Amino acid sequence: MVTYLDAATAPLRNTGQIRLYDEAAFEGMRKACQLTARCLDALVEMVQPGVTTDAIDRFVYEYGMDNGGLPATLNYRGYTKSTCTSINHVVCHGIPDNKPLKEGDIVNIDVTFIVDGWHGDSSRMYPVGSLKRAAERLLEVTHECLMRGIAAVKPGARTGAIGAAIQSFAEGERCSVVRDFCGHGVGRLFHDAPNILHYGSANEGVEMRKGMIFTIEPMINLGRPHVKVLSDGWTAVTRDRSLSAQYEHTVGVTDNGCEIFTLSPAGLFAPGITV
Secondary structure: OOOEEEHHHOOOOOOOOEEEOOHHHHHHHHHHHHHHHHHHHHHHHHOOOOOEHHHHHHHHHHHHHHOOOEEOOOOHHHOOOOOEEEEOOEEEOOOOOOOEOOOOOEEEEEEEEEEOOEEEEEEEEEEOOOOOHHHHHHHHHHHHHHHHHHHOOOOOOEOHHHHHHHHHHHHHOOOEEOOOOOEEEOOOOOOEEEEEOOOOOOOOOOEOOOOOEEEEOOEEEOOOOOEEEOOOOOOEEEOOOOOEEEOEEEEEEOOOOEEEOOOOOOOOOOOOOOO
């Protein structure tokens, strides 16, 4: 039995209950999420061949510190970096290191800043130089999957509608949806109920209600959906070494749809956009 509760009076831990947030909370999330979005915008010019993901990680840390945001991943469950950088066949949770990016790589950069206790969570794909058409198409398909998932968000619908919209489009484009990871509730907690699956049927999942806040973050593979986690305990890769891509927004359910908190202020979120 799913229960919903007023987020303002809920305990600050994941109880499995679904929090419903008020307008003051939405305003807090706008502030945190826009800091994250501005940081991701600032990275567009930085992501070039020869740049290391360690340098990107330092930039994210300093950007947060300079603007009142604490990177949520730093020391989270033993993770030692301020961002995740997932290159080519890395599905998610790639750990920044000193290896330089190469021409034709695709990299997902995932940033969450905590501002006044609120978590602003977003990720997007960055092309490194010019891409082969297959990689370019994967980015386009994955972004479209995210936007179709977001379009399914409205009070009264079930969270399965999000997954159904994503899965039907991805598989229609001969791509696959990763099952091992999902979106999640977010707010004063980094990861909260409910889980948001990126596959399934429209009549599954929990009912969406005004005030819910969660991420939608489909991971789409050019090959098969199967992944494995490497011995570092974090890095997830495609088992068949096929390319993988991910885009992520944080959204809040409104009276008749949703608000996307992590929209790019410079309009740089979608694939194919360069500065």
